[in-house]
Amino acid sequence: MSKVIGDVILDVQNISLRFGGVKALTDISFNVKEHEIRSIIGPNGAGKSSMLNCINGVYTPSEGSITFRGQTFGHMNSRQVAEMGIARTFQNLALFKGMSVIDNIMSGRNLKIKSNIFMQALRIGPAQREEEEHREKVEHIIDFLEIQAFRKTPVGQLPYGLQKRVDLGRALAMEPQVLLLDEPMAGMNLEEKQDMSRFILDVNDEFGTTIVLIEHDMGVVMDISDRVVVLDYGKKIGDGTPDEVRNNEDVISAYLGTGH
Amino acid sequence: MAFFLETLFGGLMAGMLYSLVALGFVLIFKASGVFNFAQGAMVLVAALCMARFAEWIPAWTGLESKALANLMAFAVSVVFMFLLAWVIERLVLRHLVNQEGVTLLMATLGITYFIDGFGQTLFGSDIYKIDVGMPKDPVFILDSLFEGGVLISQEDVVAALVAAVLVAALSVFFQKTGTGRALRAVADDHQAAQSIGIPLNRIWVIVWCVAGITALVAGIIWGSKLGVQFSLTTVALRALPVIILGGLTSVPGAIIGGLIIGVGEKLSEVYLGPLVGGGIEIWFAYMLALVFLLFRPQGLFGEKIIDRV
Numbered sequence: 001m002s003k004v005i006g007d008v009i010l011d012v013q014n015i016s017l018r019f020g021g022v023k024a025l026t027d028i029s030f031n032v033k034e035h036e037i038r039s040i041i042g043p044n045g046a047g048k049s050s051m052l053n054c055i056n057g058v059y060t061p062s063e064g065s066i067t068f069r070g071q072t073f074g075h076m077n078s079r080q081v082a083e084m085g086i087a088r089t090f091q092n093l094a095l096f097k098g099m100s101v102i103d104n105i106m107s108g109r110n111l112k113i114k115s116n117i118f119m120q121a122l123r124i125g126p127a128q129r130e131e132e133e134h135r136e137k138v139e140h141i142i143d144f145l146e147i148q149a150f151r152k153t154p155v156g157q158l159p160y161g162l163q164k165r166v167d168l169g170r171a172l173a174m175e176p177q178v179l180l181l182d183e184p185m186a187g188m189n190l191e192e193k194q195d196m197s198r199f200i201l202d203v204n205d206e207f208g209t210t211i212v213l214i215e216h217d218m219g220v221v222m223d224i225s226d227r228v229v230v231l232d233y234g235k236k237i238g239d240g241t242p243d244e245v246r247n248n249e250d251v252i253s254a255y256l257g258t259g260h
Numbered sequence: 261m262a263f264f265l266e267t268l269f270g271g272l273m274a275g276m277l278y279s280l281v282a283l284g285f286v287l288i289f290k291a292s293g294v295f296n297f298a299q300g301a302m303v304l305v306a307a308l309c310m311a312r313f314a315e316w317i318p319a320w321t322g323l324e325s326k327a328l329a330n331l332m333a334f335a336v337s338v339v340f341m342f343l344l345a346w347v348i349e350r351l352v353l354r355h356l357v358n359q360e361g362v363t364l365l366m367a368t369l370g371i372t373y374f375i376d377g378f379g380q381t382l383f384g385s386d387i388y389k390i391d392v393g394m395p396k397d398p399v400f401i402l403d404s405l406f407e408g409g410v411l412i413s414q415e416d417v418v419a420a421l422v423a424a425v426l427v428a429a430l431s432v433f434f435q436k437t438g439t440g441r442a443l444r445a446v447a448d449d450h451q452a453a454q455s456i457g458i459p460l461n462r463i464w465v466i467v468w469c470v471a472g473i474t475a476l477v478a479g480i481i482w483g484s485k486l487g488v489q490f491s492l493t494t495v496a497l498r499a500l501p502v503i504i505l506g507g508l509t510s511v512p513g514a515i516i517g518g519l520i521i522g523v524g525e526k527l528s529e530v531y532l533g534p535l536v537g538g539g540i541e542i543w544f545a546y547m548l549a550l551v552f553l554l555f556r557p558q559g560l561f562g563e564k565i566i567d568r569v
Contacts, residue, residue: 056455082457094452096445098509106438107445111457113438120437131438174456 005226006034009210010055010178015064017050017234024050025061025234032178037204037211039221041245042231043254048214049091051231052180055212056088057081068178083111087176089167091183091214097156101166104155105141108173109134141169144206145199161192168199178210179203185217193217197224222246230254265402265410267526273416275522276423277485280478281499282506282514283430284471289508290434291443291467292353294364298372300496302472305344305379307479307488309337311388330392334476341472344375349464357460358450376493385490390483394418419481423515426477430470431511443467447509501549507562516560521545 010032017025025047032038040048053059055066057076065072068084087108096104112134113120120127142148145165150158155166164184171179184200185193197220203209215221221228222242230238230251237250245251281303288296313333323329352367395414402410434440446453446463454460479488482495499518506517529541552559 058451058455078451078454079457079459082455088455090452090455094449094455096448096452098448099441099444103441103444107441107453107458108456110438110442110445120439170452170456 003035003205005036008032009034009069010212011067012051012055013065013067015051015054015061015066017047017054017059018062023234025054025231028064028231028234028236030229030236030239032210032212033226034210035204035208036226037200037213037224039213039215039225039228040231041215041218041221041228045233046231047234048231049182050234052088052182052212052214055081056086056180082174085174085177086180087171087174087178088180089164089171089182089184091186093160093163093167095155095163095167095170098154100152100154101142101147101150101158101169102138102152104166105138105169105173106134108170109138111174137175138173141172144172144202145169161188161195164188164192164196165199168196168203172203172207172209175207176209178212181211181213181215183214183216185215185220193220200224262402262410266412267530268523269410269412270416271523271526272519273413273420273522274526275519276416276420276515277478277481277518278495278499278502278521279515279518280423280426280474280481281495282502282518283427283511284474284478285496285499285503286506286508286511286514287430287471287474288467289447289503290511291447292364292464293361293447294353294368295361295508296471297365297368298375299471299475299499300493301372301375301379302341302344302475303479303482303496304488304490304492305375305383306337306341306472306476307390307483307492308379308383308388309340310334310476310480311390311483311488312383313337314390315388326391327393334480337476338473341476342469345465345468345472348468349461353464353468354461376490380490387487387489388483390480390488392480392484394484415485422477422481426474427511427515430474433470434511439463439466498545501545503559504549505552505559507559510559510561513559513561521548524548 008031012031013029015025015028016023028051040051042048050059054061057078057080060075065074068086071084096107099107114126114130120131142151145168147162147165147169150162155163158166168181168184181200185196188196200211200213201224204211213221213225225242227240228238228242228245229236230245230248232254237254238245238248240248281299284299284302285296288294288299310333313336314330317323317329317332348371352371356364356367395418398411398413400411434443442453442458443463443466445456445458446460450460479492482492486492502517502521503514505520506513506515525541525544528544529538533540
């Protein structure tokens with residue numbers, strides 16, 4: 001697989017995040033380049049999800065800034081981040097449970113819908129054609145994720161592994177430039193993990209989407225990542241290619257513990 | 261037989277009106293997961309606004325045409341309900357994103373009392389009339405089939421038609437438009453909805469505004485039957501069993517639920533009432549709702565909730 005890694009698309013500078021007296025993140029800096037798969041790893045409670053939530057605009061960092069395609073932001077809400085072209089999936093599924101698979105993924109097209117509500121309701125003018133175009137994109141994603149059979153099923157009734165796929169599908173429907181994946185393989189068996197890894201690689205490859213990934217499974221991370229950031233207790237302790245990180249003393253001691 | 265049909269029609273018509281109020285609850289619940297206690301107060305304040313402006317506009321402008329005055333009062337009331345929705349979003353809901361349902365419920369309880377009081381401060385607290393020119397005279401139909409025919413109220417028929425149109429429009433809105441999908445998405449998960457770029461604040465203003473207009477229509481119809489007065493807020497309580505029956509998330513459910521309750525009340529009063537000494541109408545709906553809660557808590561058309569453990 002030969003892919004072209006581009007320039008820096010997302011640059012995180014000196015981010016600190018405090019909740020009251022608790023320091024969740026301390027002075028974290030790293031960057032993400034176009035088309036790469038960038039993983040954030042670390043033991044439980046290391047601040048991985050907090051980091052992702054800062055990029056996504058759920059949390060506002062106490063200090064530092066984030067630059068996305070040359071635009072720097074400190075205060076952003078999730079919706080504005082979505083408008084800029086950053087999509088995400090959730091660690092503990094946040095799907096629209098009562099809605100069908102199709103509707104869930106269609107809802108990801110929300111920002112792309114141009115016709116107004118009256119045209120949509122009456123199916124006049126460009127609204128009909130637009131709906132069809134969106135539907136086509138969504139069908140493509142459904143084929144891609146191999147969930148054709150569950151189109152009309154309310155997602156609440158699907159098994160966990162498939163719900164994770166729908167979550168990914170909804171994010172893909174936004175046609176994001178950067179996709180943030182928060183533990184996409186948590187709680188999956190080996191086969192499901194392999195499927196999900198394949199989807200992530202394909203998304204990266206076919207759609208050219210830049211991916212920021214949080215994952216616990218070291219095997220998976222080392223296999224599919226281009227570069228890895230390691231966090232521990234809210235601090236960055238390692239950054240580099242999988243091989244560099246694997247041989248980093250600090251990383252080894254964080255994971256295996258040090259002799260005292 | 262003719263008497264039975266009369267009772268049945270009466271029940272259906274009353275049911276349609278319950279449905280209208282129930283719709284307001286369903287709309288807001290569907291789109292934000294909030295059980296909006298203030299719906300009854302919104303019905304009252306909308307009706308008050310309509311009634312008073314229909315009086316004031318001719319008085320201020322010397323307008324002769326009653327229909328035109330009513331139309332203008334209606335327009336003013338729509339704007340008023342929109343402003344109310346906007347203020348509620350700005351001052352209350354915006355600060356409660358991602359909070360528990362109970363927190364939001366308590367907030368709407370506060371909104372209820374505010375609207376009750378403030379509405380009456382603005383518009384006065386007497387009994388007012390709304391006269392939108394609905395035909396008042398009852399007519400006999402089906403003369404050929406039954407001796408003496410069946411007596412129905414034209415006013416009720418008009419009201420039912422209005423309600424039916426409103427329901428059809430809302431169903432299309434929810435099921436067929438992108439905005440409708442966004443509304444349902446917001447109801448399921450605020451955080452996820454925001455992450456895919458759905459503007460929570462705008463969605464809330466839209467849905468409260470639509471619920472406000474539904475309240476206005478319900479208020480006008482009830483008001484022209486009973487007069488606009490504080491007791492209109494209790495109509496909302498009559499709508500509670502309707503939504504339990506129909507399901508909190510279903511627009512058609514609100515309608516069918518309303519019809520069942522309306523018909524059930526009237527028939528039970530007429531046919532069972534004498535056996536137990538009457539007064540069934542008052543509690544029948546609540547009993548029915550209780551039975552439904554035991555056997556089908558999600559209502560007739562509600563989404564069944566399956567929790568993975």
